Amino acid sequence: MKAKEIFRTDKDIPVLAAPMAGVTDHSFRTILLENGADCVYTEMVSCKGLLYGNQKTFELIKTDGKMRTAVQLFGHEPSDFMKAIDVLQKRYDDLLLFDINMGCPAPKIYKEGDGSALLKDPALAMKIVEAAKSVSAIPVTVKMRTGIDSSLYDYTGFASGLERAGADAVTVHGRTREQFYSGSSDRNKIREIKEALSIPVIANGDIFSEEDAFSMLEDTGADGIMIARGMLGDPFIFGRIRNRLEGKETLQPSPEDKTEVIRRQYLMAEEEKGEYTAIRELRKHLVWYVKGIRNAASLRNRALSIENRSELEGLLRELLIRFREA
Ligand SMILES: Cc1cc2nc3c(=O)[nH]c(=O)nc-3n(C[C@H](O)[C@H](O)[C@H](O)COP(=O)(O)O)c2cc1C
Incomplete structure (x- = not known):
């Protein structure tokens, strides 16, 4: 599937609003969609929370009725992803896709074996994707970082494994877990992953302007881009980037x-x-x-x-x- 089909947009280069815990609730997601994001992601949602019927967990998922909301799930047991997807599919009929968090560096997530901890166990990561794909009626994507720490890490091998397991697209934040937000998102690594995969690759990290968006696409050859911190206090960034990509004059909000x-x-x-x-x-x-x-x-x-x-x-x-x- 091409990126525009996975993200259900008529744009060849989708510009996506990233999942952000504590930030991308339904009201902010609506603002982002209204200002030009091609799709929005929920905050990361615990598979276990969904399985235990935790009301607070369900409150993180409010959809827009137009299949433009992706649900991001975290966990580490393949069967939990299957059950969580089953629960969600029974409850919602307008979800865009399920995204699996393989990038969150937060200690409380990592020590449970969730988020970026999955980078340490490519076989388990692949099993999770296979399990999710076996029950999901909509695309399944993964959001990853490029390694755990500064030691050598086979990020293209990891991403290729996700593709073989059936992932429909991969979003790459070009930092390791250890980096959190230090240094910069490594565009060379994103490009290497893009070149190694046949499924769409979305580039993420450090896009704060139209120029950043443009150069990220040029440097990586990615099929789309995802923005997180750059949309805080500036949901208008999506409109500006779209205008720039289409060669139109950039409009500043009044x-x-x-x-x-x-x-x-x-x-x-x-x-x-x-x-x-x-x-x-x-x-x-x-x-x-x-x-x-x-x-x-x-x-x-x-x-x-x-x-x-x-x-x-x-x-x-x-x-x-x-x-x-x-
Ligand atoms: C406050 C905050 C919350 C985040 N929550 C999530 C999350 O729930 N799931 C996820 O995959 N990434 C999460 N991220 C990471 C972002 O989605 C993104 O990958 C990262 O910030 C790099 O992109 P940026 O440079 O555009 O900010 C979060 C980042 C921040 C700053």
């Missing part, structure tokens, strides 16, 4: 566009989670949205302490003025 996006994101979250939780979860997004404004320390502090909707409206009025000045 101050009104920016404040309206924040309000909309909040209102959706409020409807789903209530004012108390929605306000608290919005705080970190507000800090990202004000990044780039000069002398924003006081705005940042205010953003971190807002308590309710009316304080948010006050902050948005001030933000509108500050965005206009910028």
Whole structure:
């Protein structure tokens, strides 16, 4: 399958919004789709959480009705992935694909044998993909890093194994587990994986601008790109990248566009989670949205302490003025 078929888009080069734990909830995913992301990923979802019927786990998965939401799963037992996919397929009929997390470096995930720990056991990683594929009615993809630490690691061999096991596409963040976010995403390694595989390869890591997107595609030959930190406080990046890829002039969002996006994101979250939780979860997004404004320390502090909707409206009025000045 070509990338555009897997990600169900009419664009030859899909631009995807990455899974981000604690960030990509339904309201933010909706904003990302509305601003040009070709598809969005849920936060990573525990297979075990789904199997135990944990309500909080299910809250991470709210779909858009248009098959543009990918669910990212983590775990390490092939049978858990099969059962989790079965549970999800019975409950949702509009999921885009299942993605398997083989990249998360967080100690609490790694020590359970999940996320990037799977890079240490290619045979198990392949069994997981085979198991997922045996029950899934939609594509199964994998998101990986390029190794555990600075020792030699056969990342092309690992990715080729995933392909043989039936993965429909692989997303590569060109860092090792040990690097977390230090150094940079290694484009040479992504290109080597792209050259070794016949399935689509999505390049991820350090795309913060249209120029980064363009050069990432040039340097790696990847079939698509995925953006994580670059979309924080800037969901408009997807529109800008699409324009750049199509050779069109880049449009900058107006101050009104920016404040309206924040309000909309909040209102959706409020409807789903209530004012108390929605306000608290919005705080970190507000800090990202004000990044780039000069002398924003006081705005940042205010953003971190807002308590309710009316304080948010006050902050948005001030933000509108500050965005206009910028
Ligand atoms: C706060 C945060 C949460 C993340 N959560 C996930 C996750 O749930 N699943 C995953 O595969 N990657 C996760 N990532 C990694 C990103 O998806 C991405 O691979 C990484 O940030 C590199 O891309 P970037 O340079 O565009 O940020 C997370 C990253 C951050 C910063």
